[in-house]
Amino acid sequence: MKIEEIKRLYSEEIFEALLDRDGSGAGYVCPFCASGAGPKGTGLRPLYVKGVKRPGSYKCFNAGCEWAGDGLDLIAGMYHITEPVEQIRKAEEILRRPLLDRTESIIDEFSKDEKTQDKGNKKPVVINDKLIAEIQAEIQKYHANLLESKAGLDYLAARGISKATAIKYKLGFCDNYNRDGMNTPAIIYPDGPTSYTARSITTNESSRKVRKRKGGEYQDIFNFNVLKDPACPPVVYVVEGQADALSIIEAGGQAIATGGGT
Numbered sequence: 001m002k003i004e005e006i007k008r009l010y011s012e013e014i015f016e017a018l019l020d021r022d023g024s025g026a027g028y029v030c031p032f033c034a035s036g037a038g039p040k041g042t043g044l045r046p047l048y049v050k051g052v053k054r055p056g057s058y059k060c061f062n063a064g065c066e067w068a069g070d071g072l073d074l075i076a077g078m079y080h081i082t083e084p085v086e087q088i089r090k091a092e093e094i095l096r097r098p099l100l101d102r103t104e105s106i107i108d109e110f111s112k113d114e115k116t117q118d119k120g121n122k123k124p125v126v127i128n129d130k131l132i133a134e135i136q137a138e139i140q141k142y143h144a145n146l147l148e149s150k151a152g153l154d155y156l157a158a159r160g161i162s163k164a165t166a167i168k169y170k171l172g173f174c175d176n177y178n179r180d181g182m183n184t185p186a187i188i189y190p191d192g193p194t195s196y197t198a199r200s201i202t203t204n205e206s207s208r209k210v211r212k213r214k215g216g217e218y219q220d221i222f223n224f225n226v227l228k229d230p231a232c233p234p235v236v237y238v239v240e241g242q243a244d245a246l247s248i249i250e251a252g253g254q255a256i257a258t259g260g261g262t
């Protein structure tokens with residue numbers, strides 16, 4: 001289990017749960033020096049490293065304080081907890097739900113994949129806000145396309161995926177998805193806040209491709225949020241294809257998809 005995953009997934013919620021918004025409304029009142037409590041006050045603001053926003057990390061703008069950190073660092077400072085495992089337990093108490101139990105094995109798998117891809121080079125999380133906005137706009141556009149597209153809806157229906165499910169998971173359709181060497185009709189599966197997967201639906205076997213469009217270094221896991229849902233059933237299937245996950249969901253189960261593709 002990588003502690004970075006816990007930090008990445010839950011830091012924002014921890015700040016939100018523990019701190020008051022600052023006077024500017026854009027950040028939080030610093031719990032260590034009380035900066036930001038005034039009407040126009042600025043306390044903790046999002047942390048940028050070399051111009052890139054580090055998700056879930058904040059920095060105090062009071063020159064005399066300059067505290068900086070993520071959600072677990074915040075817990076460490078406020079409750080004087082040094083052990084990471086104890087910080088996570090405290091985070092569970094604050095967010096009133098388990099953070100490790102169900103996600104642990106998946107995060108293990110996830111970290112392994114990532115390590116193979118990076119060949120052991122540890123890189124900071126880089127999120128490109130502009131690219132994410134573009135990706136979200138593309139997801140909207142393709143979703144609107146799908147609702148008008150008989151070819152797209154028929155393809156999904158043949159795989160047992162209803163229009164209601166397509167709407168719920170915001171699936172999309174592009175009649176000629178042309179990117180990274182892919183040039184075919186495709187179903188668009190939004191995987192999460194920073195990425196989607198485009199899968200060819202051509203009948204021509206040799207043109208069938210899968211492409212990921214990512215706004216961050218991490219690939220989102222399709223339907224990952226279900227693991228954080230208190231109503232999540234005890235068994236969640238982990239599959240590769242989003243359509244396979246949706247078939248399980250149509251049958252009354254729950255599943256997440258790792259996606260594959262490049």
Ligand SMILES: [Zn+2]
Nearest residue numbers: 030033060065
């Ligand atoms: Zn401060």
